[in-house]
Each structure stands twice: as C-alpha cells, then as structure tokens.
Amino acid sequence: MSTIAVLGKGRVGGSLAAALTGAGHEVSMADSTPGAAASAARAARIVVNATPGADSLERLAALREELRGKILVDVSNATVDGPDGLPADLLYPGSSLAERLQEALPATYVVKTLNTMLYPVMTAPAILAQAPDAFLSGDDAEAKQTVRDLLVDLGWSKEWITDLGGIRTARATEAAILFVPHVIRSHGFTPFAISVAR
16 A cells, blocks of 8 residues: 555545555645645655646645655646647757656656556556557656556556656656547547557
8 A cells, every 4th residue: 555645636636546545555634835735745655647738847846845755646747728728839849847847856756657548548458349558658767667556556457557768758648648649530439459469
C-alpha cells in the first residue's frame, strides 16, 4: 500500500483516486489551489498530476519542496486547444510537459504514463476489445517500477506496459495527443488507446 495524493478533481483525477483507493492504497485528493495541493503533496509518497496540462508546470513548480524526494506520476498533456475545446497543438513542441516538470523539479522522480488514451481506459483497460498499451517514461528505474506496480493495481497486465526509457521519450507519447481530436470527431467519445500492434 502506498500513500498517494491525486492533484486534480476532474474526471481523470476522480477516476484514478477511486480506482487506487479500491486497490487498497491510501489516497487523498486535492484541487489545484496552492494550499490544498501543498498539503496533499507533503503527506504523500506518490503524487499524481491530473491537473490541466496547460497549467501544470506553473502549479507544480510552486510545490518544489513538497515534491522533493517524491514520485510524480504525470498523466496530463499540455496542449493548445482549438475552438471546439479539443487539442489543436502541443504547448511545448520539441519538448514535453514531463521534461519541463523534471527540469523544474530536479529532486522529484517524474514518471509519464497513461496519457495516450481516453480517461476511462486508465482505470479499466480491459474494456477495450484489444489489449491496449501503457507507456512509461522516466529517468529513475526504481520510480518507474513503482509506477508499473500501480498500473498493475489498476488492471493493467504486465505485458501491456512498455518502458520507453528516459523522460525525454515522453515527448513521443505526448505528441500522440494530436491523434485524439481526429479520432473523437470520427468515432465520438468511445474509449480508445493509442497502442502498438505486435
């Protein structure tokens, strides 16, 4: 069992918090207000960033001391939204939110995952007709193993989890968000994940 703080009380944060609680972890939730986020992060071993990606860097950089020595699981995508509210471009082209977070939080172990799917798949991957992929990006092997174990707790089979390497690889999975609006416009909000066919 781990002590986990989920930052962000939207659909993604709420879904992850409920699933992790159901898996036996001690979970707290906080909205993005500085005081609530700081208190939650201070008390946790693992912090999940489920805040809107466009604001995540500023919000989390302000928690540098609270996040020192912690694992930060980043599931957000930093995008510029189009008129319909769907992602139209990347906020950090040539980089990624995860890389920017790791640079801003050098004493924190940032691991990127679960950002290549619609949110229902994060906590219920078996709802898809075909096996999905969850990708891991991060510089610390032990932190990635901890996150891998959390994914298993969320229902991910070990063979569905792919370690892509260091945090720089997050720019590849974050770029996959550009598929999402086109798939949604074509098929609606039916749950799906970006996966590698083997």
